[in-house]
Structure formats: C-alpha cells, structure tokens
Amino acid sequence: MKEIKKLFEFMTGYRKIYLLGMVCIILSQIFSMLSPLVVRTTIDSIIGDEVISSKIMKNIIDLWGGKFFLRNNIWLIGSIIVVITLLRGLFLYFKNTLSSKAAEHTTKKIRDLLYDHIQRLPYEYHIKAETGDLVQRCTSDVETIKRFLSIQLVEVAGSLFMVILVFYIMVSLNVKMALVSTITMPVIFAFAFIFFSKVKIVFQNSDEAEAELTTVLQENLTAVRVVKAFARQDYEIKKFDEKNKEYRNKSQKLINLLAVYWAVSDFLCFLQIGLVLVFGSFWAVRGDISLGTLVAFISYINMLLWPIRQMGRTLTDMGKAVVSVRRIEEILNQPIEILEEKGEKPAIHGNISFEKVWFGYDKANPVLKDISFTVKAGSTLALIGPTGSGKSSLVHLLSRLYDYDKGSIKIDDMELKDIDKKWIRKNVGIVLQEPFLYAKTIRDNIKLADPTIKDDKVYESAKIASVHKDIMSFDKGYDTYVGERGVSLSGGQKQRIAIARTIINNCPIVIFDDSLSAVDTETDIAIRKALKNRQSKSTTIIISHRIATVSEADMILVMDKGRIVQKGSHEELLKEEGLYKRIYQIQNPTEEFMDLNLRT
The missing domain is CATH 3.40.50.300 (P-loop containing nucleotide triphosphate hydrolases)
Structure with a gap:
C-alpha cells in the first residue's frame, strides 16, 4: 500500500540501522531457539540413552568431553543455557538501541518535513485550516509512527523469522506433532487480517475525534480573554465535554475491538497449547515421541504463539501508523507557495x-x-x-x-x-x-x-x-x-x-x-x-x-x-x-x- 511505501521513503538514510536491528533480533531468536534443543538433547541423550542422530550435536558433545562426562557434570549444560540466554539478551539490547535510534532520527525527519512544508503553504490554506488539527498531525500522529518504527517494525522481521525457523525445527523433530502444533494458525492469521482492516477505520475515527478535541482546547486557550469577557465558561465547558465524550466513545470502540481480538486470539492460542499437551502426552506415553521431544515442543509452541499473539499489537500499531502516514501525507501533498520564483527583483520606489x-x-x-x-x-x-x-x-x-x-x-x-x-x-x-x-x-x-x-x-x-x-x-x-x-x-x-x-x-x-x-x-x-x-x-x-x-x-x-x-x-x-x-x-x-x- 502507498502509505507503507511513503513510510519507507521517510526511513531513507536510516534503513541500514533498521537492517542491523533486524539482524540483531534474528540472532537473538536463534539463540532463544537453541535452549529447547539443548534441553531435549540433555533429557533424551545425556540423561537418557537415545542415540544422537545429529552429527553437529554429537561433535559439540564430544568437544565438551562426551555425554558421560556431561552426565556427571550436568551443571555445564546449565552454564551453556545461561550463556545462550545472555547472548540472546545482548542482541535484544542492540536491537532495541538500534531501532530506537533509527526511529528517533526518522520521526525528527518527518517533523522537519512537516514544519518546513507548513511554513511554505500558501496563506489561503492557513486561513481555512484548523490549527488544532495541524497540531494533532504534527504531534500525536508523528508519535504514533515513532512507536511503530521503534517497536513493531523490527519485531515483524524477528517474528517472521521465528515462525519459519520454529516450524522447520518442529517438522524436523516430528511431523505429526508439528501439524498438531499449527492446526489453529490459519484461523489466527485470518482473524488477525480481518481485525487489521477494521482497526484502521476505527482508529482514524478516534484520531479525528482527538483532533477536534485539540482544536476546541486550542481555540479556548487562545481566546481566553473573550471567553471571560462574555462569561462563556459554561458554554465552553459544555462544548469541550461534548467533544470529549465523542472522543471517548470512539476510543472505546477501538478498545472494544482490541478486547475482542485479544480474547479470541488468546482462546485460540491456549487451545493450541492444550492440543499440544494432550496429543504430545498421549504419544509420549505410547512411545511415539520421546519425553525430550515433548518438552521441546512445549517450549517451541510458546515461541511460535508469542509472535502470533503479538500480531494483534503489531497490526494495531501498523493500522494506526498507516492512518497517521495518510494524515501527514494530506499535508505534504498540499501544493506549496513558490516564493523564490524566477521573477524580477527591481528596486521598489512605491508607485x-x-x-x-x-x-x-x-x-x-x-x-x-x-x-x-x-x-x-x-x-x-x-x-x-x-x-x-x-x-x-x-x-x-x-x-x-x-x-x-x-x-x-x-x-x-x-x-x-x-x-x-x-x-x-x-x-x-x-x-x-x-x-x-x-x-x-x-x-x-x-x-x-x-x-x-x-x-x-x-x-x-x-x-x-x-x-x-x-x-x-x-x-x-x-x-x-x-x-x-x-x-x-x-x-x-x-x-x-x-x-x-x-x-x-x-x-x-x-x-x-x-x-x-x-x-x-x-x-x-x-x-x-x-x-x-x-x-x-x-x-x-x-x-x-x-x-x-x-x-x-x-x-x-x-x-x-x-x-x-x-x-x-x-x-x-x-x-x-x-x-x-x-x-x-x-x-x-x-x-x-x-x-x-x-x-x-
């Protein structure tokens, strides 16, 4: 969509920083996915007697002294998990730092573009425009974009990578369990995209209501002498109250929509966890899968469901950002007044x-x-x-x-x-x-x-x-x-x-x-x-x-x-x-x- 393309244009000059942030979150996801594999191998092959099928894992175990040495020094495996967790946290720190830095620079660029463009708009535009609405677009809408860029944009890359990699690992561990672990995913995805189409409209209504509220507040503070001179306090309070109620009602619709999404998605996510526990326990008792595989799937299903549950927040912030970009674009698309024309600059005498x-x-x-x-x-x-x-x-x-x-x-x-x-x-x-x-x-x-x-x-x-x-x-x-x-x-x-x-x-x-x-x-x-x-x-x-x-x-x-x-x-x-x-x-x-x- 054109709004995402425009947002990508705003990011010019800082895309490499976002890319580094995405690399950092992918590395942190890789380290987070190593922990369940280490636990599974420990349960099945170091504590248990299952043969290690992976040559890479066998070489790593041999490098650490072999499985009998590790069985007698199980604390070393705990140290490995701690190191993996620390590395994951380190890359998360870099991700947050890089994405926040890029988001701040990008939003500063947007503010500069907006202010510069508003200064160059013709007199006729400013006569008709509402000051409160312009203030709303230059502050609240820019902050909405910043939240999406600093938090959700890089998370999207990490979530997509995690979903693909976790699904690949689960399939490599056990195909039947992998299918059971993803049975509700299509429903969650479909519901998320339906929600995305709804939330954009509801947020735009809420944002416009907030702009009207800001306009009333701005007019009242600017004209405070007139208000007091004509004893219009009660009227102004009533007018503000009406706009405040309108904003509250439209915001409440947004909150209700979010509540429905979180309730339904949480139900589907917990249903998915329940299915993994029921089928996994049944197959583990029958001996179709190992206990370590069940523990790994329980860990991986939580990793898989987390980005999917976060999809609601991501899509909400994306929907808000799309609306905010559109509102900012409406200003930037207004034709500016060309002051430095190729006109004459004669000496003016006053005739x-x-x-x-x-x-x-x-x-x-x-x-x-x-x-x-x-x-x-x-x-x-x-x-x-x-x-x-x-x-x-x-x-x-x-x-x-x-x-x-x-x-x-x-x-x-x-x-x-x-x-x-x-x-x-x-x-x-x-x-x-x-x-x-x-x-x-x-x-x-x-x-x-x-x-x-x-x-x-x-x-x-x-x-x-x-x-x-x-x-x-x-x-x-x-x-x-x-x-x-x-x-x-x-x-x-x-x-x-x-x-x-x-x-x-x-x-x-x-x-x-x-x-x-x-x-x-x-x-x-x-x-x-x-x-x-x-x-x-x-x-x-x-x-x-x-x-x-x-x-x-x-x-x-x-x-x-x-x-x-x-x-x-x-x-x-x-x-x-x-x-x-x-x-x-x-x-x-x-x-x-x-x-x-x-x-x-």
Missing part, C-alpha cells in the same frame, strides 16, 4: 497602479470588481468603506498573498505577477488589524525580521510608533517579556509594537490594515505625523473606518460591495453627496474639530 482589477476567493463570486487607481511614490492612500467592501482583499493583492484574476497591478510600471513573491513581501510592509507578538522580549519582537538591526533603529521605530515612552515605563524596558501572544500588554501597546516592527524595515510601501483602530485619536495623529516626517518616506496605504485617520491622505478611495464608489481628497469628497459624506455625518463632528486642534 502603484491598479487597472480594471478583478479578484475573488471563489472566482464565481468576485470580491473586487473593476478596481482602477494610481498612487505616486511617497504619497498616502486611504481606504474607507463598510465591512466586507473589499479593502483588506485589495491590500492582500499588493503583497501577493493572493493573485488577482483579471486586470493589471503595476509597481513602478512593472506587472506585479512578474515580480518575485519573496522580493515583493520584503518591500511591502503590512501591519494587521490583529497584531501577533511572540513570547519574547519587546526588543526581539521589533527586530523580528532582522535580529542584527542595531538598537538605535529599534528606539527610532518605537518613537515613530508612539510606544517608546510606554516601553521605558516598564521595569525592564525593551527587555520586558510580553508573554504568549503579547498577553501582558494592552491592545494599543501591542498594535504600536507591531507598527514599530513593520516600519523598522524601511519598506518602500507600508500598509496599515485598520491597525490604527486600537489607538486613541491623539496617538493616531502622532503616528501619522511621525510617518510623514521620516527621512525615508514610504508610500503609505491606510485602511480605517475613522474619518479622522483618513482625512489627511493624499487620496481617499471609498469602497462598497467590491467597487470604488468615490475617489478624491477629504475636502473634495465632503463637497459631493455619497457614502463618504454619510460616514462623516454619522461620526461625531467634534472628532474632526479635535483632530484639527491637535494638529495645530
């Missing part, structure tokens, strides 16, 4: 031109329709309009998070699609409405794009973002840890640190995607004024619902239902009837008055 641009997440339902405008380098463009009018979609096209369907977007007279994605994203800085800060120091967060940036630039960007004074008020200043997702900071502080993180890169195009909404009007004005006074002036695009924020822009685009319905400066738009004027009239007129006073 932007949209001409009859159409775009839709679903091409049948465009969210941007016939968009046309021009922005000169170093100027400020503002976008305003109702929620869902396409403002964020428009700026996402500029950073090539999505590619437009029709029309033309040009940066400095070069078609955007002809410019390398990685290059354009280095030159287009974007500050999102919901900033994400890492659980690091404030300094590390601001220097995220380039840790080698000097501190004086960090301070300068923080001053432009009007957050320097806030940072210096903390006990540790810029070395203050912000906590996971910036939980220790206020919304405005997080937003301003995110702004500092973007503008420190001196991108020729800077986009504020409604990112000034979390700051007060005075800070908003201070940030915009500092941006205008920068030495390296960028083309600035501001998305906002606040008239005071967009009023000073060189050009304002008013958007509604995916179209530009008005275009002009603040003064020009107030002179004409339309959406912009209605928004202005709805918002508090004193806001503009305060804005003008603060600017003066």
